[in-house]
Amino acid sequence: MEQDIIDLLKSNDKALSVEEINDQLGLKNVEEFKQLLKTLNNLEDNLEIYRTKKNNYLLFTNSHLKIGDLIANKKGFGFVDIEGDADVFIAPSNLNGAIHGDKVVVEITSPKGIDLEGRIVKIVDRKFKQMVGEIYYVKNMPYLKLDDERVKLNIEIDRNKTMNAMEGHKVLVKITNKVNKDTYRAEVTKVLGHKNDPGVDILSITNEMGIPDTFSEKVEKELDNIPFEVSEEEKIGRLDLTNEIIFTIDGDDTKDIDDAISIEKIGDNYKLGVHIADVSYYVRPNTALDNEAYERGTSVYLADRVIPMLPHKLSNGICSLNPNVERLAISCIMEIDNKGNVVDYDIKQTLIKSKIQMTYKKVNKILEENIVAEGYEPYVEKLHLMSELADILRSHKERRGYIDFDLSESKIIVDDNGKAIDVTLRERGTGEKLIEDFMIVANETVATHIYFMDLPFVYRVHGEPSEEKITNFMRFLNILGYKVKGNLDKLTPTLMQNILAQLKEKKEFHLLSALLLRSMQKAIYDNVNIGHFGIASKCYTHFTSPIRRYPDTTVHRLLRTYLFENKMDNETISYYENTLKDLTKHTSTTERRAVECERAVDDMKKAEYMLDHIGEEFEGVVSSVMNFGMFIELPNLIEGLVRIDTIGDDYYTYDETTFSLVGRKNKRGYRLGDNVRVKVVAADKEKRTIDFEILNNRKKESEVC
Numbered sequence: 001m002e003q004d005i006i007d008l009l010k011s012n013d014k015a016l017s018v019e020e021i022n023d024q025l026g027l028k029n030v031e032e033f034k035q036l037l038k039t040l041n042n043l044e045d046n047l048e049i050y051r052t053k054k055n056n057y058l059l060f061t062n063s064h065l066k067i068g069d070l071i072a073n074k075k076g077f078g079f080v081d082i083e084g085d086a087d088v089f090i091a092p093s094n095l096n097g098a099i100h101g102d103k104v105v106v107e108i109t110s111p112k113g114i115d116l117e118g119r120i121v122k123i124v125d126r127k128f129k130q131m132v133g134e135i136y137y138v139k140n141m142p143y144l145k146l147d148d149e150r151v152k153l154n155i156e157i158d159r160n161k162t163m164n165a166m167e168g169h170k171v172l173v174k175i176t177n178k179v180n181k182d183t184y185r186a187e188v189t190k191v192l193g194h195k196n197d198p199g200v201d202i203l204s205i206t207n208e209m210g211i212p213d214t215f216s217e218k219v220e221k222e223l224d225n226i227p228f229e230v231s232e233e234e235k236i237g238r239l240d241l242t243n244e245i246i247f248t249i250d251g252d253d254t255k256d257i258d259d260a261i262s263i264e265k266i267g268d269n270y271k272l273g274v275h276i277a278d279v280s281y282y283v284r285p286n287t288a289l290d291n292e293a294y295e296r297g298t299s300v301y302l303a304d305r306v307i308p309m310l311p312h313k314l315s316n317g318i319c320s321l322n323p324n325v326e327r328l329a330i331s332c333i334m335e336i337d338n339k340g341n342v343v344d345y346d347i348k349q350t351l352i353k354s355k356i357q358m359t360y361k362k363v364n365k366i367l368e369e370n371i372v373a374e375g376y377e378p379y380v381e382k383l384h385l386m387s388e389l390a391d392i393l394r395s396h397k398e399r400r401g402y403i404d405f406d407l408s409e410s411k412i413i414v415d416d417n418g419k420a421i422d423v424t425l426r427e428r429g430t431g432e433k434l435i436e437d438f439m440i441v442a443n444e445t446v447a448t449h450i451y452f453m454d455l456p457f458v459y460r461v462h463g464e465p466s467e468e469k470i471t472n473f474m475r476f477l478n479i480l481g482y483k484v485k486g487n488l489d490k491l492t493p494t495l496m497q498n499i500l501a502q503l504k505e506k507k508e509f510h511l512l513s514a515l516l517l518r519s520m521q522k523a524i525y526d527n528v529n530i531g532h533f534g535i536a537s538k539c540y541t542h543f544t545s546p547i548r549r550y551p552d553t554t555v556h557r558l559l560r561t562y563l564f565e566n567k568m569d570n571e572t573i574s575y576y577e578n579t580l581k582d583l584t585k586h587t588s589t590t591e592r593r594a595v596e597c598e599r600a601v602d603d604m605k606k607a608e609y610m611l612d613h614i615g616e617e618f619e620g621v622v623s624s625v626m627n628f629g630m631f632i633e634l635p636n637l638i639e640g641l642v643r644i645d646t647i648g649d650d651y652y653t654y655d656e657t658t659f660s661l662v663g664r665k666n667k668r669g670y671r672l673g674d675n676v677r678v679k680v681v682a683a684d685k686e687k688r689t690i691d692f693e694i695l696n697n698r699k700k701e702s703e704v705c
Helices: 002-010 018-025 030-045 200-208 217-225 288-296 312-318 360-369 377-400 430-451 467-479 493-503 509-518 550-564 570-613
Strands: 049-051 057-059 065-072 078-081 088-090 103-112 115-125 131-138 141-146 154-157 169-180 183-194 248-250 259-266 269-277 326-336 342-353 357-359 410-414 420-425 459-461 524-526 617-626 629-633 639-643 652-655 660-663 675-684 689-694
Touching: 002 018, 002 030, 002 049, 002 057, 018 030, 030 049, 065 088, 065 115, 088 103, 131 154, 131 183, 131 200, 154 169, 169 200, 183 200, 200 570, 217 288, 248 259, 248 360, 248 430, 259 377, 259 430, 269 342, 269 377, 269 430, 288 550, 288 570, 326 377, 326 430, 326 550, 342 430, 342 550, 357 360, 360 377, 360 430, 377 430, 377 493, 410 570, 420 570, 430 459, 430 550, 467 509, 493 509, 524 570, 550 570, 570 675, 570 689, 639 675
Parallel strands: 088 115, 154 183, 248 357, 639 689
Antiparallel strands: 049 057, 065 078, 065 103, 078 088, 103 115, 131 141, 131 169, 141 154, 169 183, 259 269, 269 326, 326 342, 410 420, 459 524, 617 629, 617 675, 629 639, 652 660, 675 689
């Protein structure tokens, strides 16, 4: 009966009542009608059909409902993260009992600025992830104060399962049973340390998000079989490039080096080599190493540490392309013409020996200021040739519509105890862009090669944005007073590029650029190629970072299977057709988890830094406006909240039509991009919040935070 109902609803343009479904299915008696009601309930519970307010039914996929994960905010509102689609804003009154992390059904109700707004109509699944908090005692009974204030639950600890945790200890707990609606009982599974111990603050966040910080005994045992250097046997059958001028360019403190580059001039063309650590040679399928790398999905880069996808013996050792040692690699060697087209290429198993470990800072000094650091002299000509090719590749990408959002990032500086002592802007100079350009062309070349072989593969995809979201963004620009030209009938990368170009000189450009990026879909991994909208690429993958990303490791494994071992039989193809869908979904999820963890640590460390600046004044810009106040962004990208009830020169209300705070006397009030001067009035490391106060009519020289 289930399939009959689904087929019936598929063939109808409107929602059907129970009676209409009964009649069209030709059901004749009371027993059949009861079975129909039961089946409809099951289909509704399984989210295959949707029941409207008028008790009519339609297919879930034809409704205005979406399924996603609730990301709650400390202020009470939240967003539903829908894979492959835009986030949906949820007001506090529309949460319907859902808490942070719940999988929910959300009904889209209306646009909100450039965001969609909705209400949660159903909690599909409440899977408690690992929960972290500070243990405290009341009359000798242990309780947990959750670190994540977005989860509105009361947690009682089993007094016999505290692992001897004392007052003030941060602990990891497992929920054991439900006491009542909002109260659960738990047991301690791990004591992280006292809340004031160095490093416990970051450990609390990583454990809360389920990111493991140690490797299993099985993995450690397998490491005994991992060599420290390349053996003669492992070199057999590889193209020997050890005499070629190959080198790496990375950050000052990079230890997991997975890409190296080389270049030659061939007439008017360029021969670019992108040489990537052959991680899949050492990380074999169905091993503990591979299983744990899969579960982690990615390395996580935090303020004072890296939580690696692979153990250091691999990530910093035999797989890292360290200078002056032989390493196994997979090389994509491309011939590129002076227009940026790849006219020929080879993908080979190679043996390389990097000549020098360069840093971005010193490369930028050469390419931007002609200042050559000691030891770099033999490579200056190669670097200038690389810069020449990078300019050609970038122009080629821009002609086809490559979107450069040019977003800045902050860098947190910590002392030996992990305390934040400075927050600066992360540099992105010529060297950083050069490596980005080379990695992109290698990723495209590898993806295109396998795509035209019509074999199962892992792609990095970025879907076309919705017309509604871009229309809302353009409407928002009009409210700000900016007239931006663009035909929205056909959304292309070139259109997005042109919109950004028209905004380039506006004082709010970096804020508007970020808002436009939010209006677009998120890039994900998929086994189906739909292209990459942001890069304006018809075919793209991630091939260049297998030490730190499992999709890249998988791409290498597929290259080895198809190209080097020539295994393209039906059994192999069937295996990857059946496994890559789940793999890409899982690795997209672990990527989002890592990003969320990195952001949480950044927010916490920024709050920690600002604790030492209470009472100080800074220049900032209004970065967003909400009904409860506005966020102010400082030049180093630290954000703080000015609460609406603390703005003392007028009575302000939130104007939804102009997305601004408007005063009774000051009709313009405050809106996105306004320059303001603020004083730091509070910072809370645990809550990861910073509070500012607007200073009215006070002019002082700008200070650097």
